[in-house]
Each structure stands twice: as structure tokens, then as C-alpha cells.
Amino acid sequence: MLLLLALFTWPAFAVEPREMLTDPALEARAREIGRTLRCVVCQNQAIDDSSAEVAHDMRRAVRERLVAGDSDAAVYEFMVARYGDYVLLKPPFKAGTLLLWLGGPLVLLIAGAALLVAARRRRAVPIPATEPLSAEEQRRLDALLGR
Numbered sequence: 250m251l252l253l254l255a256l257f258t259w260p261a262f263a264v265e266p267r268e269m270l271t272d273p274a275l276e277a278r279a280r281e282i283g284r285t286l287r288c289v290v291c292q293n294q295a296i297d298d299s300s301a302e303v304a305h306d307m308r309r310a311v312r313e314r315l316v317a318g319d320s321d322a323a324v325y326e327f328m329v330a331r332y333g334d335y336v337l338l339k340p341p342f343k344a345g346t347l348l349l350w351l352g353g354p355l356v357l358l359i360a361g362a363a364l365l366v367a368a369r370r371r372r373a374v375p376i377p378a379t380e381p382l383s384a385e386e387q388r389r390l391d392a393l394l395g396r
Contacts, residue, residue: 268308275315282311282324287338295338307336 270276283297288304296304296311307328314324325337334340342350382390 268305268312270312270316275312278321279308279312279315282315282321283308285338286311286328287336289332289336293338307332 270279280297284295286296286307288294288296288299288301288307290301290303291299294304296307310331311324311328314327319327328336334343334346340346340349
């Protein structure tokens, strides 16, 4: 039970105390930005939740930019310039991310169409009529069923 509890609290240990800024307002901004940036090593995990070394570097870069006086938008631009649109957990809708945004619904539509075609083809194939049981087969079935 303790191990399970430790696994659920693991993301809380991702941002280390030595990374935190002394200014609470800047730290709050860094946390907000960190929740919207993806760790480029982890699978769909924010940099604030990741304990990967590259996530530490990314958090440090965010905090350095904020201390230098950059706005949130400038920090996002810096991270996108460095890592690409992939670094954003909610990437912008544009030509380069079109497949990312429309890929899931497109696959769903194709799968639905394939299921519809398969169902219509199956309905079009007639089911052959079965012959009635012979007297011998009926007697054996009755014996098996205990009639």
C-alpha cells in the first residue's frame, strides 16, 4: 500500500527545492508554464511532473528566462524555437500540426466507415437455410438433453 501511495505522489517530487525561485510570483508563473510544456523525453508528461534530466534543464531554462524579465509569451517562444511545437502540451492549430490535431478523428472516421462497409457486406450475404434434423439425429439429441 505504501508503494502504491509513493507511486501516486512521485510527480510531486519532480520540481526540486533547489530549482524553485525565491520570488513567489515568478515561481507561480514558472509552475504555470511548466504545466503546459511537455517533457521531450517523457510520453505526454509536463516538465513539472517529470523527473527526467532534460525536464530539469527545461525547468531551469524557464526560470532563467523569467528571472531575466521575459514575458510568458517570450518564454513559450524561446522553448518552441529550441524544441519545436512538440514541446507544447496544447500545440497551435497550423499546417505543421494539422496531422496531430486531425489524425485521431480521421482514424476514427476511417475505422467507422470500414465497420459500416463490413456490416453492409455481411448483411448482403444470404444465410443458407439449414436442413431439419433426421429422425436419428433428433433421437440422439433428445438422449443427450435427457428428454
